[in-house]
Amino acid sequence: MSAAAGAGDPLRLARGVRAGDRRALARAITLVESSHPDHALAARRLLVDILPHTGGSLRVGITGAPGVGKSTLIEAVGLSIVERGQSVAVLAVDPTSAVSGGSVLGDKTRMGELARRSEAFIRPSPSGSVLGGIARRTRGAVLLVEGWGADVVLIETVGVGQSETAVALAADVVVLLVGPGGGDDLQGIKRGVMELADIVAVTKADGDLRAQAERTRNDYSAAAAVVGASESLPVVTCSAFDAHGIDELWAAVTRRYEALRQGSALADRRAEQAREWMWREVREGLAEAARSASPAVQHLGDLEDAVREGRLLPEAAADELIASLRRAPPPG
């Protein structure tokens, strides 16, 4: 079968991942990230085989503005996890942006020490050419690193647009990282970023920035109370440079995780993420079918023109496409 040949044997790959083979893991993630239609079936076989061996890790999203210090903090946190005898996987989910450029190189150098540890696996961002499907690829990669045996998964993301959804659909605990400057960063609250966060960490709290970071921490604590994000939203300061606050931050993360594990909160959260994921797939699949498989596809250009020129309401055009999809014979 050519598809399986192109993608390698998914079941062999799955065995390699479960045996702790890092190269197999890297190839497995590449397969799941692939947007090549021939790889979709192999990727699914792989994930189905891995699925019974997943769910055992603490999944942490680390989100924050570009350059705020996410990768550097992840290296510090990751090293302390490894020192405690646990394994850690780092996933960066943002496609390389034109702005920051070359984040693959950046991540590798910024996490150089962690990258050399056998208990750590680091997967830099997918390349900038890959658009769409970030949530799907992130979830797939989380399952794979769990199958590999990661005790902790750290997911780095700038947390806007698609990657915000990706982290919300994949993480158990979300840490919002902010700079010591306050000011503009506080806009994050208005944008609702804090509603997504379980913990706020003011990073770069070292040297001259330490006092300012403490003031920013107080600002965030006060702001969290005002927006009613949560009476118990922890706000901490930390530094990846002098290791200040790293243990406290990690203690806050594990406290949150242990709280979720009381009763069924963690299982409920993950169940809801899986359900939401299914509906995303349905929405994306239907949109794709409307674009490519609907009998109205020959008129698609006309429909779009009519909508663009204001001759047809967008909702009327959508109705027409959906109606035509309903009339279409089922695939296969």
Ligand SMILES: Nc1nc2c(ncn2[C@@H]2O[C@H](COP(=O)(O)OP(=O)(O)OP(=O)(O)O)[C@@H](O)[C@H]2O)c(=O)[nH]1
């Ligand atoms: N003083 C100080 N600087 C830091 C700290 N952490 C990171 N930096 C600096 O902040 C800059 C950005 O750090 P990164 O870790 O690459 O930030 P990032 O959020 O991962 O950036 P992107 O992945 O590009 O969004 C680098 O120059 C770091 O050296 C810290 O704890 N203290």
Ligand SMILES: [Mg+2]
């Ligand atoms: Mg980074």
